[in-house]
Amino acid sequence: MTPNTDTRLASIKAHLEPKKQTSTVNKSQPLKPTESLAEERANPSFPIRELTYYLDGGEEETKLTEKFMFQLERDPLWRMDDHYNLTLPEVRERTLLKLRNVLPYLANESKESFHKRMILMGLVDPAFYTRLGVHTGLFFSTIQGQATPAQYEYWVKRGALALNGVTGCFAMTELGHGSNVAGLETTATFDEATDEFIVHTPTVTATKWWIGGAAHTATHTTAFAQLIVKGKNYGVKPFVVPLRDPKTFNLLPGINIGDIGKKMGRDGIDNGWIQFTHVRIPRQNMLMKYAQVTRTGKVIQPPLAQLAYGALIGGRVSMVRDSANYAKKALTIALRYAAVRRQFSSNPKQPETKILDYVIHQNRLLPLLAEAVAVNFTSSEVQKLYNQLMDQLENARPGQDLSETIELLKETHATTAGLKAFCTWNCLSAIEQCRQACGGHGYSGYTGLASMYSDFAIQCTWEGDNTILTLQTGRSLITAYLDIKRGKNVSKGFSYLKNAGQLSALKCPGDDVASIANLDTISEAWSVVAANAVKISADIYEAAKAKGISKDAALESCAVERLHAARMHSYGYIFNRFADAVRQAPESIRTVLTNLCLLYGLHSIKQNAGEFLSCEYFTASQLSVIREQVNHLCSVIRKDAIPLVDSFNYTDYIINSPLGRYDGNIYEAYFNLVKANNPQQPVPYFESVIRPILSANYKQTEIPDLEIDQ
């Protein structure tokens, strides 16, 4: 056994075989829940507040977040402890009431400030986030990104910024068409005679579907439809289509809308379906920043069709950030619960052991904690990349040379697509693991994790199905790899592929812990594995191409390997963002961050051990050291587990789970919340159902004594 094993044994001994108490307190009485949590905070190894600032991106950011949390918590419409038994229409109405209350902020504060506020509101109520987000992030962003300056000015004057008379939704998806936007069936046919487009839903499968805000909220939509001019199809373009009369809220002629009803989660957002039947809109309602149709029906096409989907990238950036934030929230609940909940003791005379003291519970939760921090730092980097792209896109003018912007768009797309998928999948899984780690209480509607799962799950599908996005990143990796082979330059995030040949020869520099559990080693290890995975898929691709197969079919032939390559790339990308953040961190928090970063890296290597053995970067015995180090790091980080979730700095209002309370008074708060939401009443259906059941006799005893054969 290594010395680390001894540390582990000592730690196990400490909580399973406590020493005789020297204190005068009778320790055979278990600590109260609040005391159990308080003792976790007695001796943090790092300054908690410093870490909060560093995670948030600075003291100012933290303070702004705190101001917003405080405002929300005091807003009576944002009460969050009594919504559990509302009906669908009640939930929807309440969501809209919340929205009403934040509109003054939307109208009056800076975009950045409101954005920060909205992130927080989304953490409290994800359906609210979507309900406002379909207007701001999709409808209005589409106008911002796709309108000419004159069109933009028009819609802002009409009130489209802060919902003054114009509330928008985003009608892209159809019943039969999702990921393949180019395959949408809705048509927008130019009628030169009247200078109008005729928007039309030709089939049931062309019905716009899942349109958030359509069922009850929106007056307008940005509809995506096949542009048809003089009988020719020019592909899918965005059109602003009025849906309802803002004065009466009646549907306009040719508009048919229905409610999509019950969903897995996010019931506060009123998803609807829309059918257009020969709906006429002015030609000026086509958003013409990139593609244009003139009065006489001349069509000018954009240099890159994907420019029209820029708005979707913003959503993906948000989802990387959401993945960090929801995981932080879920872990705050699960870890605080684990520091209070006790189960089993080796000696009936001793109090039960905190479940957080079990090695297996540490192994379930602490790697997820490390991952949440990793994604936190990754999200900041991705946000920077996105802001840069948006600056360029917003300054773009019709007719301008866009080649540089298009390169940046491609890079941002490739990076965010893979990360959106990777991070939302991992976050969903983290939420579920946190939920299960709370045992039966995780299944309750009042402890926050069940609804968090149901609300979050859609992030794996919307604004780009995760599998397809991962494949797209895999495709970009193959392209980058082949570009490098042909001597071309590639963007920074892919540059490690330049050394793919040399990488494959690398091996872990030593067998000792210091050589293995080392940020540089882990970074190199992931480069080796990711480059190898990219090379394998590129080789299959090229071999298929060499057999005369089409590009699409060749890409399909390496789909499994391509998906895998993108996943390996994402591990490495996120690890490197975390390692960068560790290197730049203030000294006071560098040790705790280093341990978390090592845990993230080594645990993810452990989970993908086959890759590292196949590449011969690590040997089987080095992997044993890694497994042992994961256990060791868990036992080290366990001591700071509560200070770490404290550093995430979410108030009890934001956490909104009795199990995740700061003070640890979980049982009383949970019981009170359940009672408050379920007042004791007589059983409502006793007379109608229960009494008949209790008094019936179902035995078939009355059989007529007849013999028909006689």
Place this chain on the structure above:
Amino acid sequence: MTPNTDTRLASIKAHLEPKKQTSTVNKSQPLKPTESLAEERANPSFPIRELTYYLDGGEEETKLTEKFMFQLERDPLWRMDDHYNLTLPEVRERTLLKLRNVLPYLANESKESFHKRMILMGLVDPAFYTRLGVHTGLFFSTIQGQATPAQYEYWVKRGALALNGVTGCFAMTELGHGSNVAGLETTATFDEATDEFIVHTPTVTATKWWIGGAAHTATHTTAFAQLIVKGKNYGVKPFVVPLRDPKTFNLLPGINIGDIGKKMGRDGIDNGWIQFTHVRIPRQNMLMKYAQVTRTGKVIQPPLAQLAYGALIGGRVSMVRDSANYAKKALTIALRYAAVRRQFSSNPKQPETKILDYVIHQNRLLPLLAEAVAVNFTSSEVQKLYNQLMDQLENARPGQDLSETIELLKETHATTAGLKAFCTWNCLSAIEQCRQACGGHGYSGYTGLASMYSDFAIQCTWEGDNTILTLQTGRSLITAYLDIKRGKNVSKGFSYLKNAGQLSALKCPGDDVASIANLDTISEAWSVVAANAVKISADIYEAAKAKGISKDAALESCAVERLHAARMHSYGYIFNRFADAVRQAPESIRTVLTNLCLLYGLHSIKQNAGEFLSCEYFTASQLSVIREQVNHLCSVIRKDAIPLVDSFNYTDYIINSPLGRYDGNIYEAYFNLVKANNPQQPVPYFESVIRPILSANYKQTEIPDLEIDQ
């Protein structure tokens, strides 16, 4: 590239680059949804009906299942297409109405027959299953397993079999106590003066919690409480405690019950909390098959405390079977949808491609299909083991030598504990993967998979938390391994550990496909890996013990490795049950089953590649062959994908998802279901919320023009 790669390329070419059509039909028109599904059934490689019989355990079983499906479907109270927007009390009432309708069957048909009926009812409505199951499977089973013959006769006469006047629930879990049953706080104190027990809830955390049926249904409960006689605690025993007056349904004196309200799923079951305040029950209400308290307060303890928990094993056996059945249902939906849904085409002139034709979609779903079949066969074996145990337990009489029964109980516990955990985790993950594989439609409340996830999720926690159960199986593996070292005999399922030493030297017999993709090789490979994992954890355990640490602490020191060992063991166990079923299968279905079995085995090896490389059973290049074979088997099984889910033989009523319809008419059925459940109406809160939003102006323009400093 191997020949298999060529097969794969050919298959990709076939659907991405279709040949020129020779038929007169204009093939640039996509097939209708119903035609898309019909063509999948044109040429199955095996007789579907034969496979159904084999999966079900014989023709007779299939026909009985079909009869039950038909009865349910025609029962008006079992209507399943209009429950989506019911309130919590409405759902609860409807569940109980369903229950009323099946009681005559419960009263009149054989236990086996009703059990089969109940499995099906559970597949349609899991909350119903729980609502009846807490009576039959927990309350009544406890009486059956724990009562003396006289007590049993008494409760049956009182109507406890078919709910004639007695409806039961099962009060084990407490707010602060779950897995550690020995740590329950509720007390049952013997009062010799009155010959009664006083049942009492001393603290908030002792409140009975999660008690299914307590909130609205039960008249009685089997309460688990610490038996206290003459001041001495004899541990936890079961007591029958009346809760409500069956005539008025009023709570009895000292009983306090509340509703636990909203849960993640299964809202049809009315989980409640119960507090007992000095509740007196006759001494005869303690179930005394194993432990007894005499009139004078003499206590006779049972030979094994766990005999009292036998009822829980039955639940675990059911959950292995549920894991197969729910996965089969989820896969029927996802695979039929995948054979109808089309997305993207490489040529705009061609119809879009079925998503089932994408390699990546096959890789997502077909290994899950293989797993469902593997668990199906495993479940039959485990049921046999359980029936054997129940025979012995039911025939056991007080005073009898129970050592043989206790051995069988231990084996059955160890096997079912690990399998319950392994199979429910995998099934939950399969449901979620099927849900995501349906894209956005998987998030709808009307397509069946979202609620299936929420309903199924609790199976990972209840009746034994999965992590704890897995650790228990790990513990049994270590014990078996050490028993073997000491020359003792172990039960059949663990006997491969006898050769742990020799196993470690084994290597895959060859590099060719035939040597690798071979049932015997895979079986051997899993034995090697599982035995190695058990050996590693046993070594850590023994080393810890050698340092003078307690048994509990030593087990804790190898917790991570023990959990891992149990998982590896389960893979091997399930694979072997599947391989046995293949070997015994009728010839007509042996090929298709062999392919599925190979896919299950090779895919699970691929997912745990690091283990096989570390043990040096497979080399890195053999693992490449395995990965290639997984792809190859997916492309072979893809052709039978729809015939295979057809063989599961669930009617549209049971499937209850428009996406999983037998006829493939998914879009129309889905749209109609959504419309029927969401009639078009004016927006309910237009005047109260929307109009004020649309007409407001939130810009702060009115700033009083005052200078207070003047």
